[in-house]
Amino acid sequence: MQAIRKLPETDAVVNDGVEIKIENMSVRFSDRTGGGAIDALTNVSLDIRQGEFVSLVGPSGCGKTTLLRAIADLQEPTSGSITVRGQTPREIRLQKKFGIVFQNPVLYDWRTARRNVCMPMELMGIPKQQRTATVSEMLDMVNLQGFGFKYPHQLSGGMQQRVGIARALAIKPEILLMDEPFSALDEFTKEKLNEELLSIWSKAKKTIVFVTHNISESVFLSDRVVVLSPHPGRISAIVDITLPRPRHLAVKDTPEFSALVSKVRNSFEGV
Amino acid sequence: MKPVNWKKIFASSIWVTVAWVVGLIVVWEIGATIVAGVKRTPENVLPHLYQIIGSVFSTQKVNSSQTAIQLVLSNAWVTLARAGIGFMLGASIGFLLALLMSRFVAVEKMLFPYLMIIQMIPILGMAPIVLAITKNIDKSRIVIAAILTFYPVATNTLSGFKAVEKEKRELMYSYAASRFDIYRKLLIPYCIPYLFTGLKIAAPMAITASILVDTLQGGGGLGCMMSQSLKHAMTIYVFWQIVFLSAIIGILSYQLMVWLEKLVSPYPKELKNGGTGKAKELEA
Numbered sequence: 385m386q387a388i389r390k391l392p393e394t395d396a397v398v399n400d401g402v403e404i405k406i407e408n409m410s411v412r413f414s415d416r417t418g419g420g421a422i423d424a425l426t427n428v429s430l431d432i433r434q435g436e437f438v439s440l441v442g443p444s445g446c447g448k449t450t451l452l453r454a455i456a457d458l459q460e461p462t463s464g465s466i467t468v469r470g471q472t473p474r475e476i477r478l479q480k481k482f483g484i485v486f487q488n489p490v491l492y493d494w495r496t497a498r499r500n501v502c503m504p505m506e507l508m509g510i511p512k513q514q515r516t517a518t519v520s521e522m523l524d525m526v527n528l529q530g531f532g533f534k535y536p537h538q539l540s541g542g543m544q545q546r547v548g549i550a551r552a553l554a555i556k557p558e559i560l561l562m563d564e565p566f567s568a569l570d571e572f573t574k575e576k577l578n579e580e581l582l583s584i585w586s587k588a589k590k591t592i593v594f595v596t597h598n599i600s601e602s603v604f605l606s607d608r609v610v611v612l613s614p615h616p617g618r619i620s621a622i623v624d625i626t627l628p629r630p631r632h633l634a635v636k637d638t639p640e641f642s643a644l645v646s647k648v649r650n651s652f653e654g655v
Numbered sequence: 656m657k658p659v660n661w662k663k664i665f666a667s668s669i670w671v672t673v674a675w676v677v678g679l680i681v682v683w684e685i686g687a688t689i690v691a692g693v694k695r696t697p698e699n700v701l702p703h704l705y706q707i708i709g710s711v712f713s714t715q716k717v718n719s720s721q722t723a724i725q726l727v728l729s730n731a732w733v734t735l736a737r738a739g740i741g742f743m744l745g746a747s748i749g750f751l752l753a754l755l756m757s758r759f760v761a762v763e764k765m766l767f768p769y770l771m772i773i774q775m776i777p778i779l780g781m782a783p784i785v786l787a788i789t790k791n792i793d794k795s796r797i798v799i800a801a802i803l804t805f806y807p808v809a810t811n812t813l814s815g816f817k818a819v820e821k822e823k824r825e826l827m828y829s830y831a832a833s834r835f836d837i838y839r840k841l842l843i844p845y846c847i848p849y850l851f852t853g854l855k856i857a858a859p860m861a862i863t864a865s866i867l868v869d870t871l872q873g874g875g876g877l878g879c880m881m882s883q884s885l886k887h888a889m890t891i892y893v894f895w896q897i898v899f900l901s902a903i904i905g906i907l908s909y910q911l912m913v914w915l916e917k918l919v920s921p922y923p924k925e926l927k928n929g930g931t932g933k934a935k936e937l938e939a
Contacts (some may be wrong), residue, residue: 456829457829458825458828458829477828477829477831478831479831480830480831482829484825484826484829486822486825486826488822490820490822490823490826492823492840492841492844492845493922493923494844494845494920494921494922494923495921503840504830506836506840507827507830507831507832507833507836507840508830535923537923538923555830
């Protein structure tokens, strides 16, 4: 633990607080049917600071999920580079420093909520006693006390997604990558979970990269909103969200919020 | 007074079963009466049902030492033991093959078409070959049962491995899980219902095949007695007792798999009785 703790300090000096550095990255999918290749992302450069909440927002096909997957080492860039804390995404993944929340909760149906949250810790060989304590702590954090012994099919969509978030946070990752985690939920549940996510973030102080196609959601949550446009996928603007924190749903009724939403909306190109 | 809902009563599965059983008994008895009227053979080949049931309780010896039912049961044990060992052997091989094929695409490409060809060879053609190779009646029957078992088990288990959603695999990948852990915590629990689908198909098949191969060669077993009985070396009631017993064993073997699945499957039971803190959950 001591040795690991030392690393970020030296990194911070070298990278000036930059946690994820993406330089001139492109991802090109070759068409299997022999047609033209698709440029999912072209020449993307982006710096994400430590502890920052960054949203990637854009319409379908803009490459926002591809960008997230490239950071997570689930997608190989065709050219350019990504470094996370001065290392490759693969090295960071092997150190188990990523927590990923997918669009679907991706829970294992044969495990209870508790055992789903427990699963990554089992993989890391964390002793059982500690696992049990952490599971309870995480379920408290996502407000699922009393649902630990339910199976996924007995939980609502919102609850399932909260289990997914608890599972991602259980191994205390340095970076939380979220791929449209709330897009399948109804508006009420989504707003509630947005607020909860902010409170979790303020407690856990992780770097969060959050993919969404919902402009209002991205403005509400983020320090910065990265706007991506399709054909070819590229960054068309980065909007700083200056709204004060802690934020609550009421902030959505302010003119500042509406102005930022418009600013993000007007940043799209060629849609 | 509540009106009787005839539609509902007739739609229920109990009535379907009753209708089938009654229908079969009627057809059987008509057949038995007709055959009894013809009477070309020394013994009635299609006895009445009550005669068959009566023969089960008969104390008359059919050979030097056993009554009909004693003979049938002792041979049933021989057949069941062979089929059982073959089934377990075949199921293990099938599962291991599925593991190998899921792990190495090359193995799948290499093996899969040939596994299918093995299945296409008729058992009756395979039996003498297997006997010639093993040179032992017991071993050859075990091998035949194993050959019939491994294919449905292997294909069903493999399709289970392949049905695992991409995201579930990616989750494991993102945690840099070892291959062993991926199998232990994701792929194997996931494919258990698929494995049991295979086992449920294979269990009655292993028994039927075992009986069928018995009819070809000597060495005891239900099939062997069956063919002797048909050739009038023994009372015809032995034949019919075996027919009914085989059907019962086949159904029981299927039920055994259903029961076994309930026992080992990590999946929650139906929604109504799931999530009521079982021993497994205490682990977390």
